[in-house]
Amino acid sequence: MKSFHRTIHNPHRLLRPPTTTLLPLTTTLCLPPPQTTMSTSSSSTQQNPEQSSLTQVLTYHNQTKHLFTNYARGPRGLDWDNQPNPFRRYISAPLRPLLHPNSGDSDLYSSLFKTLPFPKPINKITISEFFYDSLALSAWKSTGFSTWSLRVNPSSGNLHPTEAYIICPPVESVSDSGFVAHYAPKVHALEVRAQIPSGFFTNLFPDGSFLIGLTSVFWRESWKYGERGFRYCNHDVGHAIGAVSMAAAGQGWDVKVLDGLGHDELKKVMGLEVFSEFEIPERAVKGKFEEIEFEHPDCLLLVFPNGIDGFDVNYEDLRLAITEFSNLDWKGEPNSLSKEHVCWDIIYRTSEAVKKPLTLEKKFVIDPFEKSGTCSEDSYKHLPLRELVRKRRSAVDMDGVTSIERNTFYQILLHCLPSGCQEKQKRQLGLPYRAMDWDSEVHCVLFVHRVVDLPKGLYFLVRNEEHFDDLKKATRSEFKWEKPEGCPPELPLYELAQMDCMKLSKHLSCHQDIASDGCFSLGMVARVEPTLREKGVWMYPRLFWETGVLGQVLYLEAHAVGISATGIGCFFDDPVHEVLGLTGSNFQSLYHFTVGGPVVDKRITSLPAYPGPGVDA
Template sequence: MQTIQRKFPLPLYNHHRLLRPSTTLLRPLTANLRNPPPPRFTMSISSSTVQENSEELLSQVLTYHNQTKHSFTNYARGPRGLDWANQPNPFRRYISPPLRPLLHPPNSDDSPLYDSLFNSLPPPKPITKSTISEFFYDSLALSAWKSTGFSTWSLRVNPSSGNLHPTEAYIISPPIESISDSGFVAHYAPKEHSLEIRTQIPSGFFTNFFPNGSFLIGFSSIFWREAWKYGERAFRYCNHDVGHAIGAVSMAAAGMGWDVKLLDGLGHDELKKLMGLEIYPEFKIPSRPVKGNLNSIEFEHPDCLLLVFPNGTGEFDINYKNLSMAISEFSKLDWKGEPNSLSKEHICWDIIYRTSETVKKPLTLDTKFIMNRFARSGNCNENSHVNITLRELVRKRRSAVDMDGVTSIERNTFYQILLHCLPSGFQDKQKRQLGLPFRAMDWDSEVHCVLFVHRVVGLPKGLYFLVRNDEHFDDLKKATRSDFKWEKPEGCPSELPLYELGRADSSDGCFSLGMVAHLEPTLRNKGVWMYPRLFWETGVLGQVLYLEAHAVGVSATGIGCFFDNPVHDVLGLTGSNYQSLYHFTVGGPVVDKRIMSLPAYPGPGVDA
């Protein structure tokens, strides 16, 4: 029997029993950063930035990716310690716009069973104050408050690296009775479970472009929230969080009978206008990391726009040219509200902002809006999921901080979890993203999973690989170690492209995994703006793993902090064609009994 020599510890994380990395381990700032001279600004975030050729853009993205890797001897640059006095406020609020409180639905009375959504979506519900309230309650709302000693903090339905929540959400909607008599743009305030009405929009906007019963959800990122703790690597984590939010919104929408699709023909400038983010002053990027009172660093970077529409809607197309022209008029609207301040002092990690500038997506008029049919997911173990509703599941999801090293799961339960992680659902070949919640993304799957199996009854401990795009199979075999077995494990369903590579043993969880993305070829073929989207795909996949773990009675945690190249060494990967972007561990959680759990609403009257 083949054995993998453990030249590197597995899993390849630095997380102090699955916690995020201790900031004392991160490489400190330079002396100049601790006592910075006046910053010299060299470029600004604006549509007038000179576009360089594709090779130069690709080089810039790969430079960021390589510079922000962790290794056994060197960490991506981050703060020396946590500046608690300037911890960013986790809640963005707009001062003075009308606030429309949403309803608090019952725990599960009207929520479908979680497992049923992978087979088919229920009949669509109309857009009302009640259904919009449920939608946000099940996707982006607070799920609990935690308290220990003198510390109190909130948790949300959508997970976030370090619980820092850089992702902000906006709804662009036709009129909804008891919320707005006209079409509107509103910012979602999770602490209050309310909508802040930023502006009213032209009456024909939705009827001209979208099916009846549709609305839009926009996401933006405040990079500073993550960079406060994680430094230069924060751009990665912000995009993980966008992916988790896409997954959370897709699942909540499915529970209402609604489908979700990225409107990825639109570009950065259109999203900025649509969400009213032009209100933020221009942020000028320094030539090196600087520290000081940099209020404009708290701006929101527009990430993506999701169309939410009734399941069963017939085929339709999006005219991105006309839609872009209509959105250009949003700059003339009467936008209400000034954003609150998040911190008094800041550190600017310049490479984050230069990279975000590099990967900004332009308007692409040739993008086709493709209505993919719903693909159900495979089922090999009907008894693996507990009888739980979607609402119960998403609101009880938690990130484990440690694994007990004892809990195991059955082999068929493991297979069932992975079946729900396949982009194409119950298909002979995996490629197009057709299954829930991956169908929200409009590109072929570019992310695979390398799995370290530890406590799965009926499976040998070892290294496995889940191929999520069959077109990459031959290339993956050539790119990885020549002595890998690539054999289907015992009892594996025929539609599950899982392969055993070899034997190894490690970790306290049932299994852990690394998400390996088809990186450089994707950026070359589709554009460098795919870089954040690869992280989004890992975040959506991570959201499925969170829900699946809790649905089978265990727990999980996402790990953005891992040793990048040692993971590649274990697989034998060289170059930038395949890169590990995100890690997860699934297993029995260790519960810290010192921490008290409190209801989400009403919660304590504090911001952090």
């Protein structure tokens, strides 16, 4: 374990801009109540369970805001001796290595937004390509005595709290029967944890289908980011959904969240009952909590051949089939990630509050694929999907010089629209948003710095046009809300104010230059409290998933046009709202992003992803 810790700690100090001011950690954390801008109603002792859960979520959201006067609570410093191992392994589970495909054997990235290719069959080749293009290692980096890995799916602080499972029919050279396996990205292999009944897929899903489960290890993010780590875990789930959806599209497969299932069903189907129950302490404490390394089940994705329609998922039959998974012969013991831990109790109380119940009445709907808009096809470098996703990197710095053409900017935003070429934006129909089964709840406020022939200033992209009137009323009365020059008619982009907002965007993003040195930056503003009240408190993490999927598109779009991007989890929440004139809790900023010309650190050497260094990083 010592070598593991030595290889990882220096890159964070050398390469990454600070994303959190680290506050003193005490064993009591007796702080005054957090500043509150969201309604929390009466005390939980007088509330019904639904209201109590809502109060818990709103309390968490308020308490984990960064303010100009203080940051959300986090560790005093980084405990390098206990940095979590980013690689979960199931010791003694049968290991099935996957294949390493050629880099150019895939469709052009930009073509997938127009139409999906003919679906390929499930076999070892296509499953190998699917994981290679979505959740695998993409490279190793090295400088001095430090070596660390990168992945196709990005992660806050490169900490990778997201784990993935496949539940699949028989695949030759992997398993002679249907199986559940954990994906081990460090070795690009499947750890087969259980064999499942032969009729599971034939009775419940169309031919050529399989399932992908995603989970979160909260400890991995809270080790560095403290209480705000729960937010970042859910950003990462969204990035993983986006990465899975794009990789599936390259195989001609469609993806949909099976959101009728509840927390208990997800736990059973992925074999997470192997983890001991975690008893939440009454306050934040430091010590040895082996059970804190459990995996929280987030979602189950159905991957199926595109073009299939007319099938339904019977959630009652699926629930009954999943109950049998508790009796399967599960293989493998999860490895230990750290020797000691810090438990930020509010994370675990909130994760309990947002557990989704089973909703048997929920309908499984396959919406027709909707192509995304095009106004500047020449903006793209015409890269194959595999080459693009595996070369994607998070920029550490922006050069403050690079600009992009106005039509390139508009083209990027067209691929940020959930409904594609539909006349009105609302339902998530385009790639990769169609994996989510709720109407879009996330919008973008854009700080434009260096877009040729577009005035510097504040802009707003409305991603659900049913919210337009509410947004206009909720924001400053002096905002213009006018379509900018040359804007495609199908792009609901509005100029709010012309201004040089470089210093503003920098200060709002925790004083980070990267937010002002790009071509543009943005904040993702979600409709929060109304969504929780209308649809359920369990939508809270899903709002962050939606921002992560959108962020994944921004990453890929930036690289596809020859620049770069970076997600920004550190920003001052309420000051962002003040800039927009937002009050109350209807709309909240959940994630920031910056897009521009990257600064390449020539001290860093790139190494192939496989075979990589033998020491975990």
